[in-house]
Amino acid sequence: MKLGVIKETKAGETRVAITPDVVKTLVKKGLQVMVQSGAGEAAHFNDAAYVDAGADIADVETVLACDVIAKVRKPSLDEIAKMSAGAVYIGQVESCGEDDSIAAMQARDIKVIALERVPRISRAQSMDVLSSQANIAGYRAVLEAAGHYGRFLPLMMTSAGSAKPAKVVILGVGVAGLQAIATARRLGADVYAYDIRPETKEQIESLGAKAIELDIGESGSGEGGYAKELSDEGKAKQQRMLVEELSKAHVIITTAQIPCREAPELVTEEVVQNLREGSVIVDMAAGSGGNCRLSKPDQVAEAHGVLLVGHTNYPAMMPTDASAFYAKNVANLLDIMLEPGEEGLVLKDLDADEITAAAQVKPVAEK
Numbered sequence: 001m002k003l004g005v006i007k008e009t010k011a012g013e014t015r016v017a018i019t020p021d022v023v024k025t026l027v028k029k030g031l032q033v034m035v036q037s038g039a040g041e042a043a044h045f046n047d048a049a050y051v052d053a054g055a056d057i058a059d060v061e062t063v064l065a066c067d068v069i070a071k072v073r074k075p076s077l078d079e080i081a082k083m084s085a086g087a088v089y090i091g092q093v094e095s096c097g098e099d100d101s102i103a104a105m106q107a108r109d110i111k112v113i114a115l116e117r118v119p120r121i122s123r124a125q126s127m128d129v130l131s132s133q134a135n136i137a138g139y140r141a142v143l144e145a146a147g148h149y150g151r152f153l154p155l156m157m158t159s160a161g162s163a164k165p166a167k168v169v170i171l172g173v174g175v176a177g178l179q180a181i182a183t184a185r186r187l188g189a190d191v192y193a194y195d196i197r198p199e200t201k202e203q204i205e206s207l208g209a210k211a212i213e214l215d216i217g218e219s220g221s222g223e224g225g226y227a228k229e230l231s232d233e234g235k236a237k238q239q240r241m242l243v244e245e246l247s248k249a250h251v252i253i254t255t256a257q258i259p260c261r262e263a264p265e266l267v268t269e270e271v272v273q274n275l276r277e278g279s280v281i282v283d284m285a286a287g288s289g290g291n292c293r294l295s296k297p298d299q300v301a302e303a304h305g306v307l308l309v310g311h312t313n314y315p316a317m318m319p320t321d322a323s324a325f326y327a328k329n330v331a332n333l334l335d336i337m338l339e340p341g342e343e344g345l346v347l348k349d350l351d352a353d354e355i356t357a358a359a360q361v362k363p364v365a366e367k
Protein backbone atom coordinates (compact mmCIF):
# COMPACT_ATOMS: atom_id res chain seq x y z
CA MET A 1 0.00 0.00 0.00
CA LYS A 2 1.32 3.43 -0.98
CA LEU A 3 0.93 6.58 1.09
CA GLY A 4 1.33 9.91 -0.72
CA VAL A 5 2.42 13.21 0.84
CA ILE A 6 2.19 16.37 -1.27
CA LYS A 7 3.27 19.94 -0.74
CA GLU A 8 0.48 22.07 0.72
CA THR A 9 -0.71 24.69 -1.74
CA LYS A 10 -2.99 26.85 0.42
CA ALA A 11 -1.52 30.36 0.83
CA GLY A 12 0.47 30.68 4.06
CA GLU A 13 0.42 26.95 4.82
CA THR A 14 3.91 25.80 5.77
CA ARG A 15 3.13 22.48 7.45
CA VAL A 16 3.52 19.04 5.94
CA ALA A 17 1.31 16.07 6.86
CA ILE A 18 4.08 13.48 7.31
CA THR A 19 7.59 14.12 8.65
CA PRO A 20 10.73 11.98 8.14
CA ASP A 21 10.51 10.57 11.69
CA VAL A 22 7.01 9.32 11.00
CA VAL A 23 8.07 7.95 7.59
CA LYS A 24 10.38 5.56 9.47
CA THR A 25 7.49 4.24 11.57
CA LEU A 26 5.20 3.88 8.57
CA VAL A 27 7.80 2.08 6.45
CA LYS A 28 8.41 -0.32 9.33
CA LYS A 29 4.67 -0.97 9.40
CA GLY A 30 4.79 -1.98 5.73
CA LEU A 31 3.73 1.19 3.89
CA GLN A 32 5.57 2.58 0.90
CA VAL A 33 5.76 6.35 1.39
CA MET A 34 5.93 8.64 -1.66
CA VAL A 35 6.73 12.31 -0.99
CA GLN A 36 6.48 15.15 -3.50
CA SER A 37 9.84 16.84 -3.91
CA GLY A 38 9.96 19.90 -1.62
CA ALA A 39 6.84 18.88 0.36
CA GLY A 40 8.55 19.41 3.71
CA GLU A 41 10.80 22.33 2.76
CA ALA A 42 8.74 25.09 4.42
CA ALA A 43 8.72 23.06 7.64
CA HIS A 44 12.51 22.48 7.40
CA PHE A 45 12.37 18.82 6.38
CA ASN A 46 14.33 18.40 3.15
CA ASP A 47 14.03 15.67 0.53
CA ALA A 48 17.26 14.00 1.72
CA ALA A 49 15.81 13.56 5.23
CA TYR A 50 12.75 11.82 3.74
CA VAL A 51 14.93 9.55 1.60
CA ASP A 52 17.11 8.68 4.63
CA ALA A 53 13.94 7.77 6.50
CA GLY A 54 12.92 5.35 3.71
CA ALA A 55 10.57 7.43 1.52
CA ASP A 56 10.65 7.82 -2.27
CA ILE A 57 10.65 11.31 -3.75
CA ALA A 58 8.38 11.76 -6.76
CA ASP A 59 6.43 14.33 -8.75
CA VAL A 60 3.01 15.50 -7.61
CA GLU A 61 1.06 13.37 -10.14
CA THR A 62 2.76 10.16 -9.01
CA VAL A 63 2.23 11.03 -5.34
CA LEU A 64 -1.45 11.89 -5.81
CA ALA A 65 -2.02 8.51 -7.48
CA CYS A 66 -1.16 6.67 -4.20
CA ASP A 67 -3.69 4.52 -2.32
CA VAL A 68 -3.78 6.84 0.70
CA ILE A 69 -3.19 10.61 0.62
CA ALA A 70 -2.25 12.44 3.83
CA LYS A 71 -2.66 16.22 3.83
CA VAL A 72 -2.94 19.14 6.21
CA ARG A 73 -5.45 21.35 4.34
CA LYS A 74 -8.36 20.17 2.25
CA PRO A 75 -7.37 19.19 -1.29
CA SER A 76 -8.14 21.45 -4.24
CA LEU A 77 -10.44 20.24 -7.01
CA ASP A 78 -7.40 20.00 -9.26
CA GLU A 79 -5.63 17.73 -6.74
CA ILE A 80 -8.75 15.61 -6.32
CA ALA A 81 -8.96 15.11 -10.09
CA LYS A 82 -5.48 13.55 -9.94
CA MET A 83 -6.25 11.18 -7.05
CA SER A 84 -7.02 7.53 -7.80
CA ALA A 85 -10.65 6.47 -7.70
CA GLY A 86 -11.20 4.41 -4.55
CA ALA A 87 -8.27 6.00 -2.67
CA VAL A 88 -8.40 7.19 0.94
CA TYR A 89 -7.93 10.84 1.91
CA ILE A 90 -6.78 11.61 5.48
CA GLY A 91 -6.62 15.25 6.46
CA GLN A 92 -8.65 18.19 7.56
CA VAL A 93 -11.70 18.92 5.43
CA GLU A 94 -12.47 22.28 7.06
CA SER A 95 -16.14 22.00 6.48
CA CYS A 96 -19.15 22.25 8.71
CA GLY A 97 -21.54 21.07 6.04
CA GLU A 98 -21.45 19.87 2.48
CA ASP A 99 -18.64 21.26 0.42
CA ASP A 100 -17.20 21.08 -3.11
CA SER A 101 -14.08 19.09 -2.27
CA ILE A 102 -15.92 16.51 -0.18
CA ALA A 103 -18.51 16.06 -2.91
CA ALA A 104 -15.77 15.82 -5.57
CA MET A 105 -13.92 13.13 -3.58
CA GLN A 106 -17.09 11.18 -2.90
CA ALA A 107 -18.06 11.35 -6.58
CA ARG A 108 -14.79 9.52 -7.32
CA ASP A 109 -15.38 6.99 -4.55
CA ILE A 110 -12.53 8.41 -2.45
CA LYS A 111 -12.97 7.65 1.25
CA VAL A 112 -12.76 10.88 3.25
CA ILE A 113 -11.30 10.75 6.76
CA ALA A 114 -11.72 14.17 8.37
CA LEU A 115 -9.19 14.58 11.15
CA GLU A 116 -11.22 17.30 12.86
CA ARG A 117 -14.03 14.78 13.32
CA VAL A 118 -11.93 12.36 15.37
CA PRO A 119 -14.00 12.02 18.55
CA ARG A 120 -12.66 13.63 21.73
CA ILE A 121 -12.41 10.45 23.76
CA SER A 122 -9.36 9.27 25.71
CA ARG A 123 -8.42 6.55 23.22
CA ALA A 124 -8.34 9.08 20.38
CA GLN A 125 -6.24 11.72 22.11
CA SER A 126 -3.10 10.69 20.25
CA MET A 127 -4.94 11.21 16.93
CA ASP A 128 -6.50 14.57 17.80
CA VAL A 129 -5.09 17.24 15.47
CA LEU A 130 -7.42 19.90 16.88
CA SER A 131 -5.71 19.51 20.24
CA SER A 132 -2.15 19.14 18.99
CA GLN A 133 -2.45 22.22 16.79
CA ALA A 134 -4.45 24.30 19.31
CA ASN A 135 -1.75 23.69 21.87
CA ILE A 136 0.84 25.18 19.52
CA ALA A 137 -1.50 28.05 18.66
CA GLY A 138 -2.02 28.95 22.31
CA TYR A 139 1.72 29.07 22.90
CA ARG A 140 2.45 31.07 19.78
CA ALA A 141 -0.38 33.55 20.43
CA VAL A 142 1.28 34.58 23.70
CA LEU A 143 4.62 35.06 21.94
CA GLU A 144 2.87 37.24 19.34
CA ALA A 145 1.32 39.30 22.12
CA ALA A 146 4.70 39.68 23.83
CA GLY A 147 6.28 40.66 20.50
CA HIS A 148 3.73 43.40 19.84
CA TYR A 149 3.54 44.71 23.39
CA GLY A 150 5.89 47.63 23.96
CA ARG A 151 6.43 46.70 27.61
CA PHE A 152 7.59 43.73 29.65
CA LEU A 153 5.31 40.86 30.58
CA PRO A 154 7.20 39.98 33.80
CA LEU A 155 8.11 42.10 36.78
CA MET A 156 11.44 43.74 35.93
CA MET A 157 13.69 45.46 38.43
CA THR A 158 16.78 47.02 36.93
CA SER A 159 19.15 49.83 37.82
CA ALA A 160 17.45 51.86 35.08
CA GLY A 161 14.02 51.45 36.58
CA SER A 162 11.43 48.79 37.15
CA ALA A 163 8.33 47.52 35.35
CA LYS A 164 5.22 45.98 36.83
CA PRO A 165 4.05 42.63 35.44
CA ALA A 166 1.54 42.89 32.63
CA LYS A 167 -2.03 41.88 33.32
CA VAL A 168 -2.91 39.26 30.72
CA VAL A 169 -6.49 38.03 30.32
CA ILE A 170 -7.22 34.82 28.43
CA LEU A 171 -10.78 34.35 27.21
CA GLY A 172 -11.77 30.77 26.44
CA VAL A 173 -10.02 27.99 28.31
CA GLY A 174 -9.99 25.05 25.90
CA VAL A 175 -6.74 23.51 24.69
CA ALA A 176 -5.37 26.77 23.21
CA GLY A 177 -6.46 28.82 26.21
CA LEU A 178 -4.84 26.47 28.72
CA GLN A 179 -1.55 26.57 26.82
CA ALA A 180 -1.81 30.37 26.57
CA ILE A 181 -2.26 30.59 30.34
CA ALA A 182 0.74 28.32 30.96
CA THR A 183 2.93 30.26 28.51
CA ALA A 184 1.96 33.69 29.84
CA ARG A 185 2.64 32.44 33.38
CA ARG A 186 6.08 31.16 32.31
CA LEU A 187 6.80 34.64 30.94
CA GLY A 188 5.95 36.12 34.33
CA ALA A 189 2.67 37.87 33.53
CA ASP A 190 -0.16 38.31 35.99
CA VAL A 191 -2.72 36.02 34.34
CA TYR A 192 -6.52 35.98 34.57
CA ALA A 193 -8.80 33.69 32.56
CA TYR A 194 -12.47 33.22 31.83
CA ASP A 195 -14.61 30.57 30.18
CA ILE A 196 -18.37 29.97 30.07
CA ARG A 197 -17.82 26.39 31.19
CA PRO A 198 -17.60 26.63 35.00
CA GLU A 199 -15.54 23.42 35.20
CA THR A 200 -12.53 25.36 33.82
CA LYS A 201 -12.05 27.27 37.13
CA GLU A 202 -10.04 24.45 38.67
CA GLN A 203 -7.87 24.09 35.54
CA ILE A 204 -7.17 27.86 35.48
CA GLU A 205 -6.14 27.87 39.13
CA SER A 206 -3.99 24.76 38.76
CA LEU A 207 -1.86 26.73 36.28
CA GLY A 208 -1.36 29.57 38.75
CA ALA A 209 -3.80 32.00 37.10
CA LYS A 210 -6.89 33.63 38.58
CA ALA A 211 -10.34 32.67 37.33
CA ILE A 212 -12.74 35.44 36.36
CA GLU A 213 -16.20 34.36 37.46
CA LEU A 214 -19.31 36.01 36.04
CA ASP A 215 -22.84 35.16 37.06
CA ILE A 216 -24.61 35.39 33.73
CA GLY A 217 -27.46 33.15 34.83
CA GLU A 218 -26.76 30.25 32.43
CA SER A 219 -24.01 27.67 31.91
CA GLY A 220 -22.11 27.33 28.67
CA SER A 221 -21.31 23.64 29.18
CA GLY A 222 -22.54 21.63 26.21
CA GLU A 223 -22.21 18.08 24.96
CA GLY A 224 -18.89 16.21 24.92
CA GLY A 225 -17.00 18.87 26.88
CA TYR A 226 -17.69 21.53 24.22
CA ALA A 227 -19.25 24.90 24.89
CA LYS A 228 -22.81 25.56 23.81
CA GLU A 229 -23.95 28.90 22.47
CA LEU A 230 -25.45 31.27 25.03
CA SER A 231 -28.91 32.81 24.58
CA ASP A 232 -28.97 36.36 23.17
CA GLU A 233 -29.75 37.61 26.65
CA GLY A 234 -26.83 35.63 28.10
CA LYS A 235 -24.48 36.99 25.44
CA ALA A 236 -25.46 40.58 26.14
CA LYS A 237 -25.07 40.08 29.89
CA GLN A 238 -21.69 38.45 29.42
CA GLN A 239 -20.44 41.33 27.24
CA ARG A 240 -21.57 43.90 29.80
CA MET A 241 -20.02 42.06 32.73
CA LEU A 242 -16.74 41.54 30.89
CA VAL A 243 -16.26 45.27 30.21
CA GLU A 244 -15.02 46.03 33.71
CA GLU A 245 -12.76 42.95 33.95
CA LEU A 246 -11.25 43.48 30.52
CA SER A 247 -10.74 47.22 30.77
CA LYS A 248 -7.99 46.62 33.37
CA ALA A 249 -6.04 44.29 31.06
CA HIS A 250 -2.84 45.09 29.16
CA VAL A 251 -2.94 42.04 26.94
CA ILE A 252 -6.07 40.08 25.99
CA ILE A 253 -5.88 36.73 24.23
CA THR A 254 -9.19 35.39 22.98
CA THR A 255 -9.71 31.77 21.98
CA ALA A 256 -13.48 31.41 22.35
CA GLN A 257 -15.13 29.50 19.54
CA ILE A 258 -18.21 27.35 19.11
CA PRO A 259 -17.68 24.71 16.42
CA CYS A 260 -19.24 25.75 13.09
CA ARG A 261 -20.68 29.03 14.43
CA GLU A 262 -19.61 32.65 14.26
CA ALA A 263 -17.29 33.39 17.20
CA PRO A 264 -18.99 35.11 20.15
CA GLU A 265 -18.20 38.81 20.54
CA LEU A 266 -16.50 39.10 23.92
CA VAL A 267 -14.35 42.21 23.56
CA THR A 268 -16.57 45.12 22.59
CA GLU A 269 -15.43 48.44 21.14
CA GLU A 270 -16.09 49.98 24.55
CA VAL A 271 -13.42 47.70 26.05
CA VAL A 272 -10.96 48.60 23.30
CA GLN A 273 -11.59 52.30 23.99
CA ASN A 274 -10.99 51.77 27.72
CA LEU A 275 -7.69 49.92 27.30
CA ARG A 276 -4.42 51.68 27.90
CA GLU A 277 -2.70 52.89 24.71
CA GLY A 278 -0.31 50.21 23.42
CA SER A 279 -2.33 47.30 24.82
CA VAL A 280 -2.52 44.20 22.64
CA ILE A 281 -5.45 41.95 21.75
CA VAL A 282 -4.62 38.66 20.10
CA ASP A 283 -7.88 37.42 18.61
CA MET A 284 -7.46 33.73 17.86
CA ALA A 285 -11.01 33.64 16.52
CA ALA A 286 -10.31 36.35 13.90
CA GLY A 287 -10.93 33.80 11.13
CA SER A 288 -14.49 33.09 12.29
CA GLY A 289 -15.83 36.59 12.88
CA GLY A 290 -13.55 37.51 15.78
CA ASN A 291 -14.09 37.61 19.54
CA CYS A 292 -13.42 41.31 18.96
CA ARG A 293 -15.15 42.58 15.83
CA LEU A 294 -12.37 45.17 15.29
CA SER A 295 -9.75 42.50 14.58
CA LYS A 296 -9.05 41.61 10.96
CA PRO A 297 -8.13 38.13 9.72
CA ASP A 298 -4.40 37.76 9.02
CA GLN A 299 -3.63 41.39 9.84
CA VAL A 300 -2.27 43.38 12.72
CA ALA A 301 -4.80 46.21 12.94
CA GLU A 302 -4.93 49.21 15.24
CA ALA A 303 -7.99 50.78 16.86
CA HIS A 304 -8.13 53.38 19.66
CA GLY A 305 -4.36 52.97 20.16
CA VAL A 306 -4.70 49.20 20.72
CA LEU A 307 -3.03 46.59 18.50
CA LEU A 308 -5.30 43.81 17.31
CA VAL A 309 -3.45 40.72 16.12
CA GLY A 310 -5.61 38.58 13.83
CA HIS A 311 -3.42 35.75 12.54
CA THR A 312 -5.54 32.76 11.59
CA ASN A 313 -2.91 30.03 11.31
CA TYR A 314 -0.60 30.00 14.32
CA PRO A 315 0.54 26.38 13.80
CA ALA A 316 1.91 27.41 10.37
CA MET A 317 4.11 29.92 12.21
CA MET A 318 5.78 26.97 13.98
CA PRO A 319 5.75 24.48 11.10
CA THR A 320 8.43 22.09 12.32
CA ASP A 321 6.82 21.10 15.62
CA ALA A 322 3.31 21.58 14.25
CA SER A 323 4.08 19.13 11.40
CA ALA A 324 5.77 16.70 13.79
CA PHE A 325 2.68 16.58 16.03
CA TYR A 326 0.29 16.45 13.08
CA ALA A 327 2.24 13.61 11.47
CA LYS A 328 2.18 11.59 14.71
CA ASN A 329 -1.60 12.11 14.91
CA VAL A 330 -1.96 10.81 11.33
CA ALA A 331 0.33 7.82 11.99
CA ASN A 332 -1.64 6.88 15.12
CA LEU A 333 -4.87 6.99 13.14
CA LEU A 334 -3.36 4.93 10.31
CA ASP A 335 -2.38 2.40 12.93
CA ILE A 336 -6.03 1.62 13.68
CA MET A 337 -7.07 1.83 10.01
CA LEU A 338 -4.70 -0.70 8.47
CA GLU A 339 -4.00 -4.38 9.03
CA PRO A 340 -1.78 -6.95 7.32
CA GLY A 341 -3.46 -8.75 4.41
CA GLU A 342 -2.24 -11.53 2.13
CA GLU A 343 -0.40 -9.08 -0.14
CA GLY A 344 0.61 -6.32 2.24
CA LEU A 345 -1.46 -3.89 4.28
CA VAL A 346 -5.19 -3.57 3.73
CA LEU A 347 -7.84 -1.14 4.94
CA LYS A 348 -9.93 -2.37 7.86
CA ASP A 349 -13.69 -1.91 8.04
CA LEU A 350 -13.79 1.77 9.04
CA ASP A 351 -17.30 1.42 10.50
CA ALA A 352 -16.10 -1.18 12.98
CA ASP A 353 -14.11 1.27 15.09
CA GLU A 354 -15.86 4.21 16.78
CA ILE A 355 -12.95 6.53 15.93
CA THR A 356 -12.77 5.83 12.20
CA ALA A 357 -16.55 5.57 12.00
CA ALA A 358 -16.88 9.09 13.43
CA ALA A 359 -14.07 10.57 11.33
CA GLN A 360 -15.44 9.24 8.03
CA VAL A 361 -17.42 11.70 5.96
CA LYS A 362 -19.95 9.55 4.16
CA PRO A 363 -22.05 10.49 1.17
CA VAL A 364 -25.47 11.62 2.40
CA ALA A 365 -27.26 8.60 0.88
CA GLU A 366 -25.09 6.14 2.89
CA LYS A 367 -25.58 7.76 6.30
Ligand SMILES: NC(=O)c1ccc[n+]([C@@H]2O[C@H](COP(=O)([O-])OP(=O)(O)OC[C@H]3O[C@@H](n4cnc5c(N)ncnc54)[C@H](O)[C@@H]3O)[C@@H](O)[C@H]2O)c1
Binding pocket: 119, 120, 121, 122, 124, 125, 128, 130, 131, 134, 171, 172, 173, 174, 175, 176, 177, 194, 195, 196, 197, 220, 224, 225, 226, 227, 230, 255, 256, 257, 258, 259, 264, 266
Ligand atom coordinates in the same frame (compact mmCIF):
# COMPACT_ATOMS: atom_id res chain seq x y z
N1 LIG B 1 -9.65 13.80 23.78
C1 LIG B 1 -10.25 14.56 24.67
O1 LIG B 1 -10.82 14.08 25.62
C2 LIG B 1 -10.27 16.04 24.43
C3 LIG B 1 -9.38 16.58 23.52
C4 LIG B 1 -9.39 17.96 23.30
C5 LIG B 1 -10.28 18.78 23.97
N2 LIG B 1 -11.13 18.24 24.86
C6 LIG B 1 -12.08 19.10 25.57
O2 LIG B 1 -12.96 19.71 24.62
C7 LIG B 1 -13.34 20.98 25.11
C8 LIG B 1 -13.17 22.06 24.05
O3 LIG B 1 -11.80 22.32 23.86
P1 LIG B 1 -11.26 23.11 22.57
O4 LIG B 1 -9.87 23.43 22.80
O5 LIG B 1 -11.62 22.35 21.34
O6 LIG B 1 -12.16 24.42 22.62
P2 LIG B 1 -12.66 25.35 21.42
O7 LIG B 1 -11.52 25.71 20.56
O8 LIG B 1 -13.87 24.75 20.79
O9 LIG B 1 -13.16 26.61 22.27
C9 LIG B 1 -12.28 27.31 23.10
C10 LIG B 1 -12.88 27.61 24.45
O10 LIG B 1 -13.76 28.73 24.31
C11 LIG B 1 -14.80 28.60 25.25
N3 LIG B 1 -15.92 29.47 24.90
C12 LIG B 1 -16.82 29.33 23.89
N4 LIG B 1 -17.70 30.35 23.92
C13 LIG B 1 -17.34 31.18 24.95
C14 LIG B 1 -17.86 32.39 25.47
N5 LIG B 1 -18.95 32.97 24.96
N6 LIG B 1 -17.23 32.94 26.53
C15 LIG B 1 -16.14 32.36 27.07
N7 LIG B 1 -15.62 31.20 26.63
C16 LIG B 1 -16.20 30.61 25.58
C17 LIG B 1 -15.11 27.12 25.20
O11 LIG B 1 -15.77 26.72 26.39
C18 LIG B 1 -13.73 26.50 25.07
O12 LIG B 1 -13.17 26.21 26.34
C19 LIG B 1 -12.54 21.19 26.40
O13 LIG B 1 -13.33 20.75 27.48
C20 LIG B 1 -11.39 20.27 26.24
O14 LIG B 1 -10.82 19.88 27.48
C21 LIG B 1 -11.17 16.87 25.10
